Amino acid sequence: MSEEPDLATDTKKGAQALIGFVSTEVQLLIAGDPFIRQTNIDRVCKLHPVYASIIEDTISLTLLARDYRINNSYIIVRALLERLVNFCYLQFCEQSEFDSYLTYSKSKAVRRLDRTIEGGSSQASVRWSGVVDWASHPDLKAAYDKFTSINGREITRWTKVSLPDRAGLVESNTPRASLLLPLLMIYSDASEALHGTLYGSLFHLGTYDIGTVPYDQASLLKTTFSHSSALALMAGGAVNTLMRMCAMIRVPSFDDLAKQSTENLRSVSTAVGLLPMRKSNSPSNRDAPTSGESVS
Template sequence: MEKLIEIVEKEAKILANPIMLMLQKEIKFEEKVIKYLQDEDVATAVSQILASLRASIRSMLLLASQDLDSMMAKDSLPIARSVIEGCINATFIMAQGKNVANDALDHTVFKGFRNTDRSAGKGAHKVSLHRIPKIEPHDDLSELIEKFTNKKGRAKNWTDLSVPQRIECIEPVFGRTCATSLSMAYLMVYSDASEIIHSSVTGAKIANGTIAFSRYPRTQNDHMTIQKSHIEGALLSSFIALDSVLRAFCKYTKFTSFEVTLDKQLNQFKDFCENDFQ
């Protein structure tokens, strides 16, 4: 698994190239000056997501380096889910352009205001948090409140589309391979990660391997194999998603020279899957 960790770690490092290009608008890559000439709102939204993904990958790699006997491996799956959905969101924003990017950025302002006045529970056990002094929304903020609040007064998401629907919007722009790879990464961990996040009994049984239809893990080696599979699933799915969003970025920005670096990474990944993965 050390080779897989090394490959994913390198993939996280090269995320710096698109992040810096979108932030600085111009970078030097392999002795050539590369310029970002696309939409500014897309750059702002996507660079924020990619920077967050880079940090999440580091967290996952820390878990991957721990003793598999400690049962921390399960927590790599929710991190992988975050990475994968981030890759899908970034690719979706690039595919849809300025309007969707603007929605995503507007939603951050709305949520920032919304979080100043929150409550949970009902009746005697209801608790509330309020900012003092209270913020009075200006005209622009009032428009965002109306835009992102449903008829029941609940906050709406930044997009009405589900994750699979976002992937459907990606295919016409970035191709079938990109959309299929993102769907594969989504399929690999999303459901199990959700159960683990919610700490359901099902999530607990997924974590320790007792949800299997066949025999339960009976030996220390069985247990270690389950933990290893969690880490490997998280790393494999994350790499697939990262490769997809980076290739979409190359197409969106016409940063074709960066594809050579991605191809080298993908070849190492394929070599691992064919020769080292057990």
């Protein structure tokens, strides 16, 4: 139990502590950016734009969460998790999968030149007025063909491996990593918010929390702080997994960054009562929470 019960995850101070933890993870991500960009590990440096997007998503989360914009925070964390899972998965997958990921981007670039959408009797189209010399860009033509079905329709996914299976591969290759729990806690609700359903517009208010639906301002605030804390813990724990994975595959400087990230996670988890206070001479209290375990 935490020595300061007012830092519980359903309190303002507890939520703020966890949001602060995510802010410290942002600084570690930024510190690691030049090493991702300049490393001689081919798959890592080629995915630097994805890493940069992870930084942007994490910054966006801190800005939204500070004002308790919970619904939009779920959407941002969904994007963060998918990018992060992909970045990690692509370090362990078969070369054909990695190549498919890169090729898919080229196919999307080609398709942007001529786009059409239909609904009922209506249609909207956008077409580039220029001319492409496809003979000079055989890689673009090949990419387009790869992601076009035999019926001439666009293939809209770069992989046949589901997101949970991608996360599972990362977990099986990175000791004590945790990505499936954040996906379970965040992804489905965030998708409902993105799809504009009634559930997606109300879930973060506790409307569908059977048995614990908020009944006054105080209980509504507790729900808000609980969601904010969960978002921060899941996002921060996932970033910790990313740090640990980069350290494991020997991206320069990430060993130190991963250790600092782990210490940040343990410290805030203890402060909000998710971990017992560590005893100075007891190694038994060194385990990090399941939602974001990391290297010692």
